[in-house]
Amino acid sequence: xxxxxxxxxxxxxxxxxxxxxxxxxxxxxxxxxxxxxxxxxxxxxxxxxxxxxxxxxxxxxxxxxxxxxxxxxxxxxxxxxxxxxxxxxxxxxxxxxxxxxxxxxxxxxxxxxxxxxxxxxxxxxxxxxxxxxxxxxxxxxxxxxxxxxxxxxxxxxxxxxxxxxxxxxxxxxxxxxxxxxxxxxxxxxxxxxxxxxxxxxxxxxxxxxxxxxxxxxxxxxxxxxxxxxxxxxxxxxxxxxxxxxxxxxxxxxxxxxxxxxxxxxxxxxxxxxxxxxxxxxxxxxxxxxxxxxxxxxxxxxxxxxxxxxxxxxxxxxxxxxxxxxxxxxxxx
Numbered sequence: 024x025x026x027x028x029x030x031x032x033x034x035x036x037x038x039x040x041x042x043x044x045x046x047x048x049x050x051x052x053x054x055x056x057x058x059x060x061x062x063x064x065x066x067x068x069x070x071x072x073x074x075x076x077x078x079x080x081x082x083x084x085x086x087x088x089x090x091x092x093x094x095x096x097x098x099x100x101x102x103x104x105x106x107x108x109x110x111x112x113x114x115x116x117x118x119x120x121x122x123x124x125x126x127x128x129x130x131x132x133x134x135x136x137x138x139x140x141x142x143x144x145x146x147x148x149x150x151x152x153x154x155x156x157x158x159x160x161x162x163x164x165x166x167x168x169x170x171x172x173x174x175x176x177x178x179x180x181x182x183x184x185x186x187x188x189x190x191x192x193x194x195x196x197x198x199x200x201x202x203x204x205x206x207x208x209x210x211x212x213x214x215x216x217x218x219x220x221x222x223x224x225x226x227x228x229x230x231x232x233x234x235x236x237x238x239x240x241x242x243x244x245x246x247x248x249x250x251x252x253x254x255x256x257x258x259x260x261x262x263x264x265x266x267x268x269x270x271x272x273x274x275x276x277x278x279x280x281x282x283x284x285x286x287x288x289x290x291x292x293x294x295x296x297x298x299x300x301x302x303x304x305x306x307x308x309x310x311x312x313x314x315x316x317x318x319x320x321x322x323x324x325x326x327x328x329x330x331x332x333x334x335x336x337x338x339x340x341x342x343x344x345x346x347x348x349x350x351x352x353x354x355x
Contacts (some may be wrong), residue, residue, distance in 0.1 A: 138187025
């Protein structure tokens with residue numbers, strides 16, 4: 024088994040681009056120019072006389088590029104001439120979030136629904152259309168990196184995989200969640216490139232993938248999604264990601280922890296963030312505990328103190344005092 028060395032979480036900030044505020048007659052040209060430099064070169068045209076409204080968030084990792092794309096109705100094309108002029112030398116994964124899309128390829132036409140991912144070689148000519156607009160996530164993987172991770176030297180035909188329903192393809196589901204978190208407009212989350220590549224290998228069925236790392240990432244994503252549920256258990260998590268409970272325990276044990284310990288740690292981390300967040304200042308300590316899946320405020324308080332060495336009330340008081348001091352300093 025070939026293992027991909029984990030890399031540090033990305034430190035580069037997302038780069039955003041939007042056609043908003045640009046001259047109407049220049050929007051398509053500038054959108055094409057941006058995509059040619061930041062993502063994949065495409066020809067674009069609108070379906071009606073309506074002005075193109077489009078926006079993109081790009082995150083460049085060491086080897087992989089991530090993006091979130093939004094737009095009104097339009098069609099994009101990547102023909103042979105454009106491929107020759109601007110080769111991408113990459114495999115692209117498109118995760119549809121909003122809007123039905125068609126994908127025209129030399130082997131036929133596919134219709135992509137929200138919750139489906141399409142994977143293709145970006146240098147095989149294609150056309151895509153979004154009659155009602157779109158929002159999608161994109162992962163662009165250099166062809167040599169893709170081959171290293173998956174063992175697949177050439178993607179001859181597009182592959183469509185469902186990623187919305189938990190358990191249908193937990194690796195695609197987790198990959199979409201991580202890419203989505205990394206490309207948010209506000210408060211994007213760091214992402215580990217090694218984990219993304221392990222998930223990519225796992226969803227393609229590669230025997231080169233570190234399935235333990237991919238399973239652990241899928242399980243952790245499931246935990247974060249269901250953290251508020253008081254009854255969240257190892258059995259539920261295992262079923263959600265398609266593992267046996269025993270195997271799930273081994274997956275976490277290899278990382279030096281256990282399923283209950285990880286769930287508790289994540290609940291405490293989320294609670295700690297809430298306690299210092301101004302938007303949650305009106306919540307009582309008991310409400311914070313309940314929001315994070317604790318059934319007992321007393322249990323939450325004791326676990327919090329044991330984990331952080333101070334009471335939840337003291338942390339909130341200190342955070343409130345710091346905000347007050349900052350406002351006072353700003354006014355003076």
